[in-house]
Amino acid sequence: MEFPAYQVIPEPKLSFEALSNTQDIHPLRGLKSFNPYSSRLNPIRKIRVAAIYPEGSYNILENLVRELHSVHAPKERAAYLEEFTGVEAIFKTKVELVQENLSISLRTENVFKEGVEPYITLSEAISAAIREMAKRILDYDVLMIYLPEYWSAGFDDSNTGFDLHDFIKATTAMQNVASQVLRESSAIKYKCRCSVMWRLSIALYVKAGGIPWKLSSIDQNSAFIGLSYATRLNPNTNQFDFTTCCSQVFDADGTGLEFVAYDATEIETRVGENPFLSRAEMRKLMSRSLELYQRKHAGRRPERLIVHKTTHFTKSEIDGAFDAIPGNINLELLQIVQDTNWRGIHYVDRSGVKGADNFPLNRGTYFQIGPQEVLLWTQGNVVLNSKNFFKEGKNIPSPILIRRFAGDGGWDRNCQAILGLTKMNWNHDALYDRLPVTLGYAQSLATTIKRMNKLINKPYEFRYFM
Numbered sequence: 001m002e003f004p005a006y007q008v009i010p011e012p013k014l015s016f017e018a019l020s021n022t023q024d025i026h027p028l029r030g031l032k033s034f035n036p037y038s039s040r041l042n043p044i045r046k047i048r049v050a051a052i053y054p055e056g057s058y059n060i061l062e063n064l065v066r067e068l069h070s071v072h073a074p075k076e077r078a079a080y081l082e083e084f085t086g087v088e089a090i091f092k093t094k095v096e097l098v099q100e101n102l103s104i105s106l107r108t109e110n111v112f113k114e115g116v117e118p119y120i121t122l123s124e125a126i127s128a129a130i131r132e133m134a135k136r137i138l139d140y141d142v143l144m145i146y147l148p149e150y151w152s153a154g155f156d157d158s159n160t161g162f163d164l165h166d167f168i169k170a171t172t173a174m175q176n177v178a179s180q181v182l183r184e185s186s187a188i189k190y191k192c193r194c195s196v197m198w199r200l201s202i203a204l205y206v207k208a209g210g211i212p213w214k215l216s217s218i219d220q221n222s223a224f225i226g227l228s229y230a231t232r233l234n235p236n237t238n239q240f241d242f243t244t245c246c247s248q249v250f251d252a253d254g255t256g257l258e259f260v261a262y263d264a265t266e267i268e269t270r271v272g273e274n275p276f277l278s279r280a281e282m283r284k285l286m287s288r289s290l291e292l293y294q295r296k297h298a299g300r301r302p303e304r305l306i307v308h309k310t311t312h313f314t315k316s317e318i319d320g321a322f323d324a325i326p327g328n329i330n331l332e333l334l335q336i337v338q339d340t341n342w343r344g345i346h347y348v349d350r351s352g353v354k355g356a357d358n359f360p361l362n363r364g365t366y367f368q369i370g371p372q373e374v375l376l377w378t379q380g381n382v383v384l385n386s387k388n389f390f391k392e393g394k395n396i397p398s399p400i401l402i403r404r405f406a407g408d409g410g411w412d413r414n415c416q417a418i419l420g421l422t423k424m425n426w427n428h429d430a431l432y433d434r435l436p437v438t439l440g441y442a443q444s445l446a447t448t449i450k451r452m453n454k455l456i457n458k459p460y461e462f463r464y465f466m
Helices: 027-034 058-068 087-091 118-134 149-154 164-174 184-188 193-207 279-296 315-324 412-421 437-449
Strands: 046-054 094-097 104-106 142-147 179-183 222-234 239-251 258-263 267-271 274-277 304-309 330-337 347-350 353-356 365-370 373-376 381-384 387-390 400-406
Touching: 027 087, 046 058, 046 118, 046 193, 058 094, 058 142, 058 184, 058 193, 087 094, 087 193, 104 118, 118 142, 118 149, 118 164, 142 164, 164 179, 164 437, 179 184, 179 193, 184 193, 222 279, 222 412, 222 437, 239 279, 239 437, 258 279, 274 279, 274 315, 279 315, 304 412, 304 437, 315 330, 315 400, 330 412, 373 412, 400 412
Parallel strands: 046 094, 046 104, 046 142, 142 179, 222 304, 304 330
Antiparallel strands: 222 239, 239 258, 267 274, 330 400, 347 353, 365 373, 373 400, 381 387
8 A cells, every 4th residue: 555645744943052043954964063952041050970889990980080081982873973082072061080088889698698589689779778878969960870790790689670770760760869870780790881982971971960952843832741640659568559740841842841740639530551541640740840840931821732642641630631722722632652553664766666765754754644643653764964864774663653633734743743852851862762751751650660669749850760
């Protein structure tokens, strides 16, 4: 079957150094050429790093910080990865370890104890160290936590579902500590040091309060909300029976990165692990989300509010959303389905003979398949440096399905926004993600919030969960 009525959205541009109006579609090339968006608006001259680490391994962290100030050539993803020329040249900042006596070393013999599950003793030791470091929060900007492979027995537990990384993020977030977990295999021994330095420097810059880039082509009067849910542990019964609603609020340029989370009291229905809210509960969630946006914008409301979630919207949820949002705000409710059975092949005409191309469909291709449904390819071919580039490298990419439950008008603006939001993940060095950041971050939040036994009803900055 051939579909003639498709459209292709150009690859969204990113904005860099704010005062010079510089743009590029490539995040790493843009950072190298123009420096981060906030480099002159809010200069970060120094990023102070403290650490929790195994006794005797402080020199490993010193070497890692030195690497951040060196030049590294790419050893992978040659068509995409830019040479790393040092954190000072790119980010206009220095990364410095604080005095060793301000960090905490852990002795292995105190971390693991005979007769006790390794994940319990290791998590307790790290948790105690984090609480101690929280008392020194004014002495550093980011807390590094180094996990060597010889501690791997305590990284997870299949019986309880425990995950040390999620536990650390939950613990540091509750203490308002920006943290960077360093696994020996991915941070210290990974062969492509260029990739490690890009990922680490972007993460440190964001966690220290910087903005590396923004989206440049979306209507500034729009705002986006990503909804997600997590089932949390009840410390009294040791059962997962707290359903927590998370609402992330993003500006039109993909930034903002704040969210509210609270335990829902009214779940109307549940399909598997997916809860659906009552009308009153959805009204409460949307009201808090709009309040969060207004608090960040001096009371101003957006003209257009777009809500993303992975499950469908029930009638009660739709009614509750409209109850909370004033009539002069254009509200759109979009379900984004990641897994579809659709595939698309790009055909080219070679000397009058049509055949499959060597590259997939262009990223940004979309077409409508129903009155309120559209397919959008967020993975696919991108032209970089006048050459075709397919990030996934192989296979035929499938589109995401966008289903509209409220709102009207054409699809171009929604697809353009979603495609742009796939480039706003500041937690890696890739060109894009499959899902927009509204939902990509939702998955990270859900796994972390499961570990938070105490949830304070207040806005959280996402940088504490990265």
